[in-house]
Amino acid sequence: MQAKQALIVWGGWDGHQPKEVAGLLAGLLQDAGFEVEISDTLDRFKDAESLKAVDLIVPIWTMGTIGKDQLGPLLQAVKENGTGIAGCHGGMGDSFRMEVEYQFMVGGQWVAHPGNDGVRYTVNMRQPDHPLVRGIEDFEVSSEKYYMHVDPAIDVLATTTFEGYGPGGSDVLMPVVWTKKYGAGKVYYCSLGHQANIVAMPPVLELMKRGMVWAAR
Known part of the structure; x- marks a missing residue:
């Protein structure tokens, strides 16, 4: 059986350590039997024909801008060809702030992280019997806590x-990990992963491994 093909594209704001995170996620995919290509340029998205052979795209690109000739083939690959897309933190949830169709594909957009880095909080599994989180216990993390639309x-x-943060000082339940569909493609997102040390936490690695494998065509 031919190995599935994954494409990781990293860049953007250096504060999220995109190169290091790309290495971690590439290792997870290789361990899962994928052939992995890593690129540090958005121009890799321009070749719509070659993207048809890619089963999974992992963007690691916080902020920045993307050209229409780069974004169009990316969206087409997921929506029309069924290529999966998966990512974490700002590398996928705070990319290309002017591109609303990209945000629609992802299913959310970062808007704030009250307290900035180092906030200690708990991540709670909402569907403990779901295969993407089954066996992963609730865990604590000290990192940026993403408030998202x-x-x-x-x-x-x-x-x-x-x-x-809610009406009258009530609490707000904020999604951390989710899935969705975008046309023919599957989408997986995890808001954890401010830097490589957070991605390297065992529960985060497990979440990302399962999510990426699930999203792949």
């Missing part, structure tokens, strides 16, 4: 709580 169509697998 999210698509109501996402399937939420894990959440965290923002205390006092």
Whole structure:
């Protein structure tokens, strides 16, 4: 059986250590039997024909801008060809802030991280019997806590709580891990992963491995 093909494209804001995160995620995919290509340029998306052979795209590109000739083939690969897309933190959930169709595909967009880096919070599994989180216990992390605007169509697998941000000082349940569909393609997102040390946490590695494998065509 031919190995599935994964494409990791990294760049953007260096503070999220995109190169290091790309290495970690590439290792997970290789261990799962994927052939992995790593690119540090968005121009890799320009070749729509070659993207048809890719089973999974993993963007690791915080902020920045993307040209129409780069974004168009990316969206087409997922929506029309069924290529999966999976990623984490700002590398997928805070990319290309002016591109609303990209945000629609992802299913959410970062808007704030109150307290910045180093906030200690709990990640709670919302569907403990779901295969993407089964056996992963709730865990604590000290990192950026992402407050996001999210698509109501996402399937939420894990959440965290923002205390006092709701009406009258009520708590807000915020998605951390979700899946969705974008046309023919499957989408997986995890808001954890501010830097490589967070991605390297055992529960985060497991979440990312399962999510990437699931999203692949």
